[in-house]
Amino acid sequence: MPAKSIRAEYLKGLWQENPVFRQLLGMCPTLAVTGAVINGIAMGLATSFVLIFSSLVISSIKKLIPSQVRIACYVVIIATFVTMADRFLAAFFLPISKSLGPYVPLIVVNCIILGRQEAFSSKNSVGRSLIDALGMSSGFVLALLILSSIREILGSGTFLGHQVMGAWFKPWLIMIFPSGAFITLGILLAIALVIESKAKQRR
Amino acid sequence: MNLSSRMVIVLTSVGLISGSFLASVGLLTKERIALNRQQETEAAIVTVVPGTTNSQIVYEEEGFTVYEGKEDNGNLAGFAIYASGTGFQGKITLMYGTDSSMTKIKFLTIIEQRETPGLGSKITDVEAFLRYWENKDMSSSLTLHKPAASSPEELAPTEVNTITGATISSEKVLEIVNLSLERLRNLKKEGKLSSEEQDAS
Numbered sequence: 001m002p003a004k005s006i007r008a009e010y011l012k013g014l015w016q017e018n019p020v021f022r023q024l025l026g027m028c029p030t031l032a033v034t035g036a037v038i039n040g041i042a043m044g045l046a047t048s049f050v051l052i053f054s055s056l057v058i059s060s061i062k063k064l065i066p067s068q069v070r071i072a073c074y075v076v077i078i079a080t081f082v083t084m085a086d087r088f089l090a091a092f093f094l095p096i097s098k099s100l101g102p103y104v105p106l107i108v109v110n111c112i113i114l115g116r117q118e119a120f121s122s123k124n125s126v127g128r129s130l131i132d133a134l135g136m137s138s139g140f141v142l143a144l145l146i147l148s149s150i151r152e153i154l155g156s157g158t159f160l161g162h163q164v165m166g167a168w169f170k171p172w173l174i175m176i177f178p179s180g181a182f183i184t185l186g187i188l189l190a191i192a193l194v195i196e197s198k199a200k201q202r203r
Numbered sequence: 204m205n206l207s208s209r210m211v212i213v214l215t216s217v218g219l220i221s222g223s224f225l226a227s228v229g230l231l232t233k234e235r236i237a238l239n240r241q242q243e244t245e246a247a248i249v250t251v252v253p254g255t256t257n258s259q260i261v262y263e264e265e266g267f268t269v270y271e272g273k274e275d276n277g278n279l280a281g282f283a284i285y286a287s288g289t290g291f292q293g294k295i296t297l298m299y300g301t302d303s304s305m306t307k308i309k310f311l312t313i314i315e316q317r318e319t320p321g322l323g324s325k326i327t328d329v330e331a332f333l334r335y336w337e338n339k340d341m342s343s344s345l346t347l348h349k350p351a352a353s354s355p356e357e358l359a360p361t362e363v364n365t366i367t368g369a370t371i372s373s374e375k376v377l378e379i380v381n382l383s384l385e386r387l388r389n390l391k392k393e394g395k396l397s398s399e400e401q402d403a404s
Contacts, residue, residue, distance in 0.1 A: 035321025065217075069210045073217045080221040084228045091232035094239050099324065101317040102293065155321075173368060176321045 006131055013135025019112045020143035020185075021192040026112040030144060031181040033103050037160045040148030041141070042096045046089065046104055048137030050081040051113050052130065059121040059129035074117045075108070082107045112140060150184050151175045243314060244285070244298075248272055251300025251310040252281040262395060267383060269396060272300070279303040282396075285314075286383035290375045293317030295326070297379060301341060305391065311336035311380070316372075323372035332373070335364035344381045347373060 004012075019025045029047065033039040057077050065073050086104045089097035097104065107113070116136055121129040152158055155175030157165035165171075174180045248258045248270055255272030261282075262269040268285040281303050287296040296315040299308050313327045325331045335352070339345055340360040348362040349370070358364060365373045390396050 039321075065213055066206060066210050068206070069214050072214060076214075076217050076221050080224055083225055087228050087232045087236070091235040091239065094243075098315070101324070177368065 006128075009128060009131045010135040010138075013132065013137070013139040014142065015139070017136075018139040018143060018192075019115075019136055020140060020147075021189060022196075023112075023115075024189075025115055026110045026140065027185075028106065029103055029110060030147065031178060031185065033100060034144055034148035034151050034181060035155065035176050036099070037145070037148045037152050038096070039099055040144040042089075042093075042100055043103060043107075044137075044141030044144040046085045046100075047107050047110060047112070047140055048133075049085050050078060050107050050110075051116060051137050051140075052133045053081050054078045054113055055116060055121045055129040055133035056126065058117050059124060059126045062122050070122065071114075071118075074114060078113055078117075079108045112136060147181070147184055147188065150188075151180060155180060247285075247298040247312050247314055248283040248300070250312050251298055252283050253300075253309075254280045255283075258283065262390060267386060269387070269390070281309060284383055284387060286379050287315075288375065288379035288382065290316060291318050291323050291369075291371045295372075295375060295379060297376065299336070299380065305387070305396075306341055308336060308339040308341055308380075311376075313376070318369070318372045323366075323369045325366045325369055326372050326376050332364065332366055339363065341384055341387075344384065345377060347377055 013019070015022070017023060020027075020030050026047070029043050033043045054074070054077055058074060082105060085107070086097070089100070089104060116133060120132045124132070149159065152160075153164060154172045157163060157169050157171050172180070175184070245258070249255050249272075252258075252272035254274050256275045257273045258270045259273075260268060261271045266287045270283040270285065272280040272283055274280045282301045282305060283298055284301070285296070285298045287294055289295070294315065294317065295313065297311060297313045299311040301308055311333055313333075316324065316326060318324045318326060327333075335355050335358060337355065338360070343361060345361050345363055347365050348358050349365050351365045351367045352358055355364075363373075363377060387396075
């Protein structure tokens with residue numbers, strides 16, 4: 001594998017290998033919690049915390065883990081960080097913890113995290129794994145931010161709870177429903193594909 | 204060292220280290236979480252029984268607690284009823300306040316819920332849901348007004364509103380309240396709640 005520059009290693013998570021728009025990973029939280037921007041951001045940050053620390057730990061002990069039990073080890077380590085994040089939110093950020101409800105414990109099964117351990121951290125140095133995790137986290141937060149902004153503005157007429165649409169605006173209830181999440185995600189994926197194919201033609 | 208013993212050792216130590224980390228995180232946050240819960244209960248009592256400065260438990264059983272709220276001067280401000288039950292996706296815990304003679308529900312507040320974010324979670328929204336619960340008659344079971352009314356004036360004193368798109372969550376809250384109202388009426392009949400009796404004893 002040709003060594004990428006650190007910059008490229010980070011940037012690939014934002015666009016080229018964006019977990020949501022390009023890899024279609026982690027769809028459960030992406031679709032479920034993006035009805036409001038604050039939930040999207042909180043979910044993005046909680047997932048980032050788990051991803052970054054799991055990558056750090058797993059890349060540093062990768063040589064000790066026999067490959068037959070690697071997945072079991074990854075899951076235990078990931079679950080540890082998820083539980084830490086869950087307790088931390090419940091202790092210090094009660095309103096956010098309440099609005100995310102069951103989706104914080106569900107970060108355990110977010111395939112971005114397990115996917116990055118299997119595809120990257122188990123084969124690369126600690127430093128590179130950290131950069132990769134930072135890039136993927138930023139890409140995930142960015143994707144949730146875009147999706148939740150569109151859904152909250154159209155679905156409730158608000159952004160971060162502040163009214164942004166005038167009184168004439170009638171909220172599109174469908175955007176709050178799961179179907180609205182699928183429709184928005186589909187349109188965003190199509191836009192991402194168009195941009196990508198245009199960029200390829202130019203190359 | 205052969206492979207299987209290595210696998211056992213690695214998995215066991217990963218588990219042990221993770222476990223001890225979690226135990227310490229649990230210890231560190233336990234107090235804070237318990238404090239949050241207690242503050243929440245106290246704040247909820249003040250919300251549902253305005254004017255309360257001092258509250259105490261008058262009756263308690265699993266998932267159902269009755270608090271008595273007293274004003275500064277010792278007068279009875281009302282009762283706060285804490286009740287819980289199953290919602291659409293998980294447990295719903297709520298609290299409502301009554302007047303001092305237990306004839307009307309004054310206010311309702313949701314303490315804990317795991318309903319669908321953005322839909323069922325609207326049961327915590329004052330504008331959309333909670334304000335439709337003010338001043339409801341406690342003498343019989345309440346019913347749901349469908350389709351959703353747009354202002355509290357449209358509802359009868361025994362009716363509460365539905366949330367558009369979250370009928371099940373609205374029904375579940377109603378179910379929890381109706382069930383606790385029934386318990387409350389029985390307790391009252393048995394004389395277990397009368398504060399005069401408590402004062403005498």
